[in-house]
Amino acid sequence: GGIITQTPKFLIGQEGQKLTLKCQQNFNHDTMYWYRQDSGKGLRLIYYSITENDLQKGDLSEGYDASREKKSSFSLTVTSAQKNEMAVFLCASSPDRFSNERLFFGHGTKLSVL
Amino acid sequence: GDSVTQKEGLVTLTEGLPVMLNCTYQxxxxxxxxxxxxxxxxxxxxLLLKSSTDNKRTEHQxxxxxxxxxxxxxxxxxxxxxxxxxxxxYCALSDPGGSNAKLTFGKGTKLSVKS
Incomplete structure (x- = not known):
């Protein structure tokens, strides 16, 4: 088995602040993803990466940057936090680089912006 | 593009009653x-269930x-x-047609079961 570890679990930021979320996986999976979870809006893809140093934009990439410097890690940066923003960011990975039949998720990072 | 619709945002049930959560897709x-x-x-x-086979029942847990x-x-x-x-x-749809398929999620249905 493997695990996906997201840090931090909770993140409180100030409006306009740059915030970084980290994700590590020990499945040795090729593909990793960042999703944003909002109540009533489902899971929306922000960025994904099919291999080390690859980045692909999802539907919600504006306002975010991502980095995949190692196969095992995938970080997400909120470039300028929006006031009163609240969401959960979920990292995921999948074994197959060409499809995502099954995603393995982390527990999430809950973001609150004051 | 692909889309998934989950009509109910919240389903509240009493324990013991049948569950049906709707999912349609395009x-x-x-x-x-x-x-x-x-x-x-x-x-x-x-993951709870997955299927790509028409008219075949898939079961888990x-x-x-x-x-x-x-x-x-x-x-x-x-x-x-x-x-x-x-x-x-969450109901979700994967389109395996391209070299990098993206998973499209519905908005989710919260199931609340009460005694």
Whole structure:
């Protein structure tokens, strides 16, 4: 088995602040993803990466940057936090680089912006 | 593009009653995969069911779903709800047509089971 570890679990930021979320996986999976979870809006893809140093934009990439410097890690940066923003960011990975039949998720990072 | 519709945002049931969570989808691909993911509070979302075969019932952990391509539906059912079934359920669609398929999620249905 493997695990996906997201840090931090909770993140409180100030409006306009740059915030970084980290994700590590020990499945040795090729593909990793960042999703944003909002109540009533489902899971929306922000960025994904099919291999080390690859980045692909999802539907919600504006306002975010991502980095995949190692196969095992995938970080997400909120470039300028929006006031009163609240969401959960979920990292995921999948074994197959060409499809995502099954995603393995982390527990999430809950973001609150004051 | 692809889309997944989960009509109910919240379903509240009494323990022991049957569960049915609706999922319909739109895609141009005939070989799409449909999934149900479940997200329990304080846990990570995980795969519950998946299917790409028309009219075949798929079962796991007491839940079942049948993909009906004629009606573009993949409803999740269980004969008798338990308190522990309370969670957020996502229907999702994978289009394997491209070199990098993207998973399209519905908005989610929160199932609340009460005693």
């Amino acid at each position: 895609t141009i691909y005939s070989n799409a995969f449909l999934f149900w993911y479940v997200h329990y509070l304080n846990e990570s979302p995980r 007491g839940f079942h779903a049948t993909l009906h391509k004629s009606s573009s539906s993949f409803h999740l059912q269980k004969s008798s709800a338990q308190l522990s079934d309370s969670a957020l359920y």
